[in-house]
Amino acid sequence: MRNLPLVAFLMVAAIQIGICSEDGHYSQKEPSRDGTGKVYMGREISQVVSQHAIGWLERRDREGEEKPSLVIDQLEVEKDDVLADIGAGSGYFSFLLAPLVPGGKVVAVDIQQEMLDFIESKKKLKKVSNIETHLGTIEDTRLPADTVDLAIMVDAYHEFSHPREMLSSIVEGLKPGGRVVFLEYRGEDPSVPIKPLHKMTVKQVRAEAEAVGLEFIEVRDFLPIQHFILFRKPTTTKQ
Numbered sequence: 001m002r003n004l005p006l007v008a009f010l011m012v013a014a015i016q017i018g019i020c021s022e023d024g025h026y027s028q029k030e031p032s033r034d035g036t037g038k039v040y041m042g043r044e045i046s047q048v049v050s051q052h053a054i055g056w057l058e059r060r061d062r063e064g065e066e067k068p069s070l071v072i073d074q075l076e077v078e079k080d081d082v083l084a085d086i087g088a089g090s091g092y093f094s095f096l097l098a099p100l101v102p103g104g105k106v107v108a109v110d111i112q113q114e115m116l117d118f119i120e121s122k123k124k125l126k127k128v129s130n131i132e133t134h135l136g137t138i139e140d141t142r143l144p145a146d147t148v149d150l151a152i153m154v155d156a157y158h159e160f161s162h163p164r165e166m167l168s169s170i171v172e173g174l175k176p177g178g179r180v181v182f183l184e185y186r187g188e189d190p191s192v193p194i195k196p197l198h199k200m201t202v203k204q205v206r207a208e209a210e211a212v213g214l215e216f217i218e219v220r221d222f223l224p225i226q227h228f229i230l231f232r233k234p235t236t237t238k239q
């Protein structure tokens with residue numbers, strides 16, 4: 001190809017001025033408030049909520065505001081299932097999930113060791129033995145392949161800095177037929193009192209999940225301010 005040096009020059013220039021990233025899935029723009037400036041499939045990725053927000057994640061009125069107990073009734077899990085709470089934070093959901101799987105376990109995955117330390121102290125306090133804390137990286141859950149029955153991400157996915165790599169890694173960790181739940185504040189609804197980059201639309205979640213081969217099952221809108229969006233890992237891989 002005669003124009004190869006020109007193409008290579010333009011690509012390097014594009015990367016340098018932030019039009020596209022090296023792997024082609026991401027681009028960069030001027031960060032908006034609470035944003036990273038990194039764009040994936042038209043969506044700006046939000047900043048990560050730090051361990052200083054543990055008090056907010058554990059707030060007393062969370063049940064009243066978000067009705068997390070209703071989510072538990074919708075999960076349809078078996079007593080010996082392995083559940084993965086990805087982006088577990090302080091473990092608010094991990095502790096709601098643990099009683100569902102007395103013969104199985106909840107793997108609480110996060111990239112902040114301080115979050116996992118908080119979960120460990122809460123486990124001791126509450127005498128809970130079936131939650132396992134697990135340190136992932138920004139692009140890899142580091143879960144063993146084909147081991148998870150259900151992965152859930154609560155108010156977390158929109159802040160993953162490498163959403164495509166994270167979803168691929170989640171798919172790898174799921175058993176064939178295993179399910180993924182996205183719980184995200186409703187991006188279509190301006191009355192949901194959450195900063196825009198911390199919300200997601202169903203259309204956006206579907207596009208990003210289907211891009212890594214997850215099969216859409218359904219949206220269940222029974223929560224006051226969040227979507228419950230369900231997907232499945234195919235039982236057979238497409239050739």
Ligand SMILES: C[S@@+](CC[C@H](N)C(=O)[O-])C[C@H]1O[C@@H](n2cnc3c(N)ncnc32)[C@H](O)[C@@H]1O
Nearest residue numbers: 049057087088089092110111112138154156160
């Ligand atoms: C807003 S908090 C939500 C915590 C929890 N799910 C809840 O609802 O209480 C999001 C969490 O995702 C974590 N996180 C961000 N990127 C991650 C990644 N690539 N893998 C795992 N966790 C991640 C952050 O460290 C943070 O603890």
